[in-house]
Amino acid sequence: MGTQTMGTQISKLQALMLAISSITVTGHLLFIPVIINRAGRDCWLSLLVAAPFALFIGYMVSTLSKWYPNQTIVEYAQSIVGRWLGTLFALAFLFYFFHDAALSVRGFGEFFTSAITPRTPILVYFSAIVILAGYAVRAGLEVLARTNAMFLCTMIPIGILASILTHREKDYANFLPILEDGPGPMLLGSLNLIALYSTFLVLGMVFPQVRNARKLRAASVLTMGILIVMFLGPVTGPVAVFGGERGAGLSFPTYQMLRDIQVAELQRLDILAIFLWSLGSFAKISLYLYALTYGLQKLFKLDDYRSLVAPTGALLVAFSLLLSESFIGIYRFLQDIYPIYGLLMGFVLPALLLLIARIRRVMDSKGGPGNESERKARVRGGGGRREDNVPVRPAGR
Template sequence: MFREKIVNRQLFFFLFMQRTTIVISFLPALTSGRALQDAWISGLLAFFSSAVIIFVVGRLAVAFPGKSIIQYSQELLGSIPGKLLPLFYLFLFLYMTATDIRLYAEVLKTGFLPETPIVVIMGIMMLTAVIVVYAGLEPLGRCADIIFPVFLLMILGSLLFPLPQADFRNLQPVLYGGWSPVLVGAITPTVISAQYTNMAMLVPSVQEPQKSLGAALWSILFGSLVLALFAALAVSVLGPDEGARAAFPVFKMIKSIRVSEFLERIEPLVIFAWGLGLFITNSVNLYSGSRGLSQLLGLKDNRPLLLPMAVIAVTFAIQKYRDYFELKQFFEPETCAPVIFFIIFFPMIILWGAYLLRRPGNRNRR
């Protein structure tokens, strides 16, 4: 079968857009909820903890070139446990997809399409993902190539437009509450880095897998910078209390801006950028999920799985969260951290253990 390849640049675009999409949606709210005006420090701190996740996930993917986590876990653990363990990951992809589309749909429904049923919005988002994954990984990479400059431009725009109204004195006093709220605030951004588990499915298709780890680290570096900037800006424009309480602080910040007498509304810009980023995020998640499931089931093609998986994701997104508050509740450090850390680290510890035990020259034992 023809193996589709992407390059590390496209991997970087994928990961960066995944990260930044969540950031512009509502991440600052979560961090500033704890750390108030120091949210931006939390954002920067999250870089280090996320780097650990990237290393844990990415290093194994690099060690087994051309093999996805489904394949090398079977190689490491044997057929039955090796097939059970990646189920955690497949569930994670579904989870992230459902959460992402639900978030976007909530914002779109409240802000723009109050009379459209939420299923329709989520269905359309999933349909675009199905279409691109159906076309293949290579078109997906090229889509990222095309979308990235537009996305970046919109991000820069939404960073620059609020500047005249920013009051940076809101950021003072720095570290007012000491380090502990800042550290707790860094938990959620780290948890969001669960997105980087996509590397376990993507790196096998990258042309130079040795450099993929670098691409991922650059993406988290820039992603953390964007997060810190947005967090600082949201607090500066809205003030620490408002910035903490608002549901979607970046959205709210953009909404409060009047560029000129005539041009009052520029929030479609953010929504559009978000939509583009979400398109990439969803598609990558769907790709990883369907690809993983097809490998697990021993199917040659992942295409027949796409539509059912999209339907499941939409259904799950509706069933999982009753409303926006439940959605937000999930992202509180107390709830999300254990769940996600369990999903990421439990399989990874086992895999790493097996990998390290097997490594010293006893390859011919099998």
């Protein structure tokens, strides 16, 4: 006899905290050295240029979820552009989630094997973080969101403490002269930041599970504003401490900054970075593994996403190994290719969906061609809050 499975629901705050953890740890591990290498002492200007785009990304993802309630991005892509083209969009988004998760797994392993335990095989770290993430994903989104909220409440005070402890070592004269090499490097650095902020798209897989979606758009834009502020210290700190040239040559500049600084009797502040990045990497990889498996369930109309967690996790470990022969190759990809790739997947394609959806809504409001397929899709999406999509048995059967 089957059992009825009710959908998991989380709060807006829990959903947005998932985004904060995810984007922050990716920025620290992978993007900050790339941005500093690109923009140098003008990295703070890159933050300012990228800020309006970040706010629009929050607006865009939340607006699509508001217009298509109870549907994931995999589902409303088909509602907006049709079944076949929408399926291509959905597959592109799912590959984007898979690839970003693999980059995070690789970054986590490279950090530990490069900076902490160089004799440990990197596969050990890959397997450990993916197994932990898989366990959390199988427990459900609510467990994942609650765990991340607990971690983030620990991570933010530690991050603030680390910034305060390193403040005395910072020399803001290192940011002069401004735009010495022209605006080009600064603009390239801003493209990397916009590509990083575009990973907020993953919440398109989470927002349908939000308990109360009122004011979701304002909350999303506010979250992106918080992320902009949270990156001010990590992006500018290494340049203020080490200078533009040395800061650009470090693989993990924020870790190096904490490791080199001693405050009175306090030594080995690098343990703060290890703690933060370990918790953050777990949250990021868990979120993306959930988004990927839940998206596959929705796309192929499977009974339960949990059966996909183990094989998807195994593929994630294998793909992380195959991304590049060395971490230098990963950095080159993030610097030269990812800005275009990330903007296409996380910004251009969702913006195109938003534009088409807006046109269809305007036509519908003016009495234009009936949007029957969209209305039917919304009706079908009414039960989209059930994570595993198991139909409810009629009473008495």
